[in-house]
Amino acid sequence: MKITSAEFIVSNSDASKCPAEFLPEYAFIGRSNVGKSSLINMLTNHKNLAKTSGKPGKTQLINHFKINNNWFLVDLPGYGYAKVSKKTKSVFQQFITDYFENREQLVCAFVLIDIRHEAQNIDIEFMSYMGESEIPFCIIFTKADKISKTKVDSHIATYKKQMYANNWAEMPHYFVTSSTESIGKEELLSYIDEVNQGIFKNNSGF
Ligand code: GTP
Numbered sequence: 001m002k003i004t005s006a007e008f009i010v011s012n013s014d015a016s017k018c019p020a021e022f023l024p025e026y027a028f029i030g031r032s033n034v035g036k037s038s039l040i041n042m043l044t045n046h047k048n049l050a051k052t053s054g055k056p057g058k059t060q061l062i063n064h065f066k067i068n069n070n071w072f073l074v075d076l077p078g079y080g081y082a083k084v085s086k087k088t089k090s091v092f093q094q095f096i097t098d099y100f101e102n103r104e105q106l107v108c109a110f111v112l113i114d115i116r117h118e119a120q121n122i123d124i125e126f127m128s129y130m131g132e133s134e135i136p137f138c139i140i141f142t143k144a145d146k147i148s149k150t151k152v153d154s155h156i157a158t159y160k161k162q163m164y165a166n167n168w169a170e171m172p173h174y175f176v177t178s179s180t181e182s183i184g185k186e187e188l189l190s191y192i193d194e195v196n197q198g199i200f201k202n203n204s205g206f
C-alpha cells in the first residue's frame with residue numbers, strides 16, 4: 001500500500017471526543033520513548049507529522065492522523081514514564097484506558113517494544129490487559145538499527161521464551177522495524193492494507 005495523504009485531524013484527552021467518523025483505526029502504544037511517533041512519521045513519509053523527542057513523555061494526548069482519506073493512525077502517550085506527576089499519570093492513563101475500552105473503530109493496537117531490551121513487566125502487564133479486554137494487538141519491535149541482525153533474532157527468541165514463561169500460549173503477530181532505516185515499513189503497511197481490505201469488503205460494521 002502506498003500512503004498518498006496523511007493529515008493531522010485532532011488531539012484530545014477525552015476518548016469520547018475522538019473523530020466520530022467510522023473508519024478503521026490503528027493505535028500505537030508502548031513505553032515512553034520507544035518510538036511510537038517516529039514510526040508514524042516513517043510510515044507516512046513525514047519528518048514532523050507526529051511530534052518526537054529524545055526525552056520521554058513527549059506525546060501527551062490522543063492524536064488522530066487520517067491516512068489516504070479512509071483510515072486512521074493514532075499516536076498515544078507512552079506508559080511507564082516516571083517523571084510525570086502521579087496525578088497527571090492517573091489522568092492520562094484513564095483516558096488511554098477509556099480509549100481502548102470504548103473506541104469501536106479500533107481495529108488493532110500495535111504494542112511497541114524496544115528490540116534492545118528484555119521483556120519488561122510493564123509491557124507484559126499491558127499485553128495481558130489487552131488480552132483480557134479482548135483488544136486485538138500485534139507487537140512492533142523498534143530501533144532494530146541499533147543492534148546487529150543476529151542480535152535482533154536472538155532478542156526475539158528470548159522475548160518469545162519470556163512470553164511463554166508469562167503464560168502466553170503463543171507469541172502475538174510481530175514486526176521488526178527501524179524508523180531511521182525504514183525497516184519493516186512494507187510489511188507493516190501490507191498488514192494494515194490486508195486488514196482494511198477485509199473490513200471494506202465485508203463492510204463489517206464500518
Ligand atoms: P513518547 O511520545 O514520549 O511516549 O515517545 P515515543 O514513543 O513517541 O518516541 P519518539 O518517537 O518521540 O522517539 C523517541 C526517541 O527515539 C527519539 O530520539 C527518536 O529519534 C528515537 N527513535 C525512535 N525510533 C527510532 C529508531 O527506529 N531508531 C533509532 N536509532 N532511534 C529512534
Ligand code: MG
Pocket residue numbers: 036037038051052058059075076077
Ligand atoms: Mg510520542
